[in-house]
Amino acid sequence: MKLIFAGTPDFAVLPLQKLHSAFGVAAVLTQPDRPQGRKGILTPPPVKQAALALGIPVLQPESLKRDPSVLFQAGGALLVTCAYGQILTQEVLDLYPKGVWNVHASLLPSYRGAAPIPRVIMDGCRETGVTIMKTDIGLDTGDIFLQERCPVYDEDTADALAKRLSSLGAELIVEAVRRILEGDVSLTPQGEGFVCKKVVRTQVDFAKSAREVSCLIRGLSPAPLAFGTCRGHTLNFYFASEEKTESDAPFGTVLSASPKGGLVIKCGEGAVRVADVQPAGGKRMSVRDFLNGNKLKEGMRFDQPVL
Numbered sequence: 001m002k003l004i005f006a007g008t009p010d011f012a013v014l015p016l017q018k019l020h021s022a023f024g025v026a027a028v029l030t031q032p033d034r035p036q037g038r039k040g041i042l043t044p045p046p047v048k049q050a051a052l053a054l055g056i057p058v059l060q061p062e063s064l065k066r067d068p069s070v071l072f073q074a075g076g077a078l079l080v081t082c083a084y085g086q087i088l089t090q091e092v093l094d095l096y097p098k099g100v101w102n103v104h105a106s107l108l109p110s111y112r113g114a115a116p117i118p119r120v121i122m123d124g125c126r127e128t129g130v131t132i133m134k135t136d137i138g139l140d141t142g143d144i145f146l147q148e149r150c151p152v153y154d155e156d157t158a159d160a161l162a163k164r165l166s167s168l169g170a171e172l173i174v175e176a177v178r179r180i181l182e183g184d185v186s187l188t189p190q191g192e193g194f195v196c197k198k199v200v201r202t203q204v205d206f207a208k209s210a211r212e213v214s215c216l217i218r219g220l221s222p223a224p225l226a227f228g229t230c231r232g233h234t235l236n237f238y239f240a241s242e243e244k245t246e247s248d249a250p251f252g253t254v255l256s257a258s259p260k261g262g263l264v265i266k267c268g269e270g271a272v273r274v275a276d277v278q279p280a281g282g283k284r285m286s287v288r289d290f291l292n293g294n295k296l297k298e299g300m301r302f303d304q305p306v307l
Contacts, residue, residue, distance in 0.1 A: 001098065001181060002026045004076040005056075007047045011117075011166045012082040015103055016050055018170040019080060023177060025056050027074045031085050032060045068092050078180065080173060081135065090137050098180060100135040103169040105162070107147060108133060109193020112140035117165065118158045119196040122219035124211060125152050128161070130169040132176040134187060139195060143187035146176050154214075157221040157239060203305040204228045206252035210242040210270030217272070225278070228265075228302040230254070235296075238276035238284060245271040252302040259288045265302060 005016050006029035019025055028051035036043040044052075051058050061070045064086050071092060078098035081088070083105075093100050106116035108131040120128040129149040133142040148168055152161060179185060201224040204213055217226045217240040225236045247255055249266045256264040263274040278284045279294070290296075 001078060002076040003177070004029060004071075004074060004079045004096075005047075005051075005082070006030070006079060006084040007082040008045045008085045009083050010046045011105065011162050011169075012047050012084075012103075013050045014166045014170040015080070015082045015173050016047060017054070018174050019177065020054055020056065022174045025051075025054075026076060027057045027059055029059045029061075029064075029071070029074075029084065032062055064092060065089055068095075071095055078177070080177070082169065082173070087139075088135060088137070093135060093137065101145065101173070101176060101180070102133050102135045102140070102142065103173050104131045104133060104140055105165045105169065107131060107149065108140060108144060109190040111196045112193055113195040113197065115196055115199045117162050118199045118219040120152055120219075121156055121158060121161060122199075122215050124215045128152055128165070130165055130172050132169075132172055133190075141190055141193075143189050145185065145187055146172050148172050155218075155241070157218045159222050200224055202226050204237065204302070205305050206265060206302055207268045207304065210267040210272050213267050213272050214240045214242050217274075228252075230296060230300055230302045233296075234280040236278035236280075236284075237274055238278070240272040240274050243271040243273045247271070250301065252304065254296060254298050254300045254302070257291055257296045257298050257300070259291050263287045263291060263296070 003023050003025050004027050005025045007016060008031045030045050030047045033042050033044045048058050059070050061067060068091055079096045079100040082103040107129040111119055127149055129147055131144055132146040133144050136142040150165060150168055199220060204226050217237045220226045221238045227234055227236045243264055247266055251266050251268045253266040255266055255271055256262055264271050275287055277287055277290050
């Protein structure tokens, strides 16, 4: 059976590797190379790099919707998609007699859409998972084939959770393809669900509880990041944990800002201890290194977002 794989980011690399090891992948479909970083260096997506390392031909159409001919040429009986980044038309779905199957990083029907991993952390969820679904023309609305649950920990960033879900998704899609080939498929229609919006860089509202602030910061890490501004200076946050405090200082107040005591910021309820930051125009660094050479002091206050 000729298997085609479509995916783009790091999350899709392990599923590709596992599928190729188990069944052989005939071709990989991924997004075009894009400029990256401040210098705009044209960079291949992670799935392309992984596919080339495995010796798999790579296809990179700018828009499948406008021109699906590359898939007609590639052929194939079954298509697996995993965070590919383009909407598939009915014309594309009809190409594959064994179906089109998607690896989605949530427990559908919850968290359909483009950013399920950051959103479950930002929403304070204690559990998420991976769904293998048979793709239709809706947005993650296809019938469910397999699901596996995964805990969300208080120390999880979006990056850390994505690594665990990628591993889980790789095992689950291998099982799914095996069962599809054996004719052992039972599908369950989805119930009512919701679509989560894409995430964007967001200013922290320290009037919220420490848990809400911590979830926001961790959910947006390592990109697009949450940030705060204090006396005209912007600081990106990569990690924050909840901290108990008896301080009655206003929310946004810096309770500690020293290499020894760390960076602790008062919230509407409790406080957060920040680890790893990035000053405007600078690089990611530990809080200790940042505070060694910065003028952020105890008693200063972070600004509120402008609504």
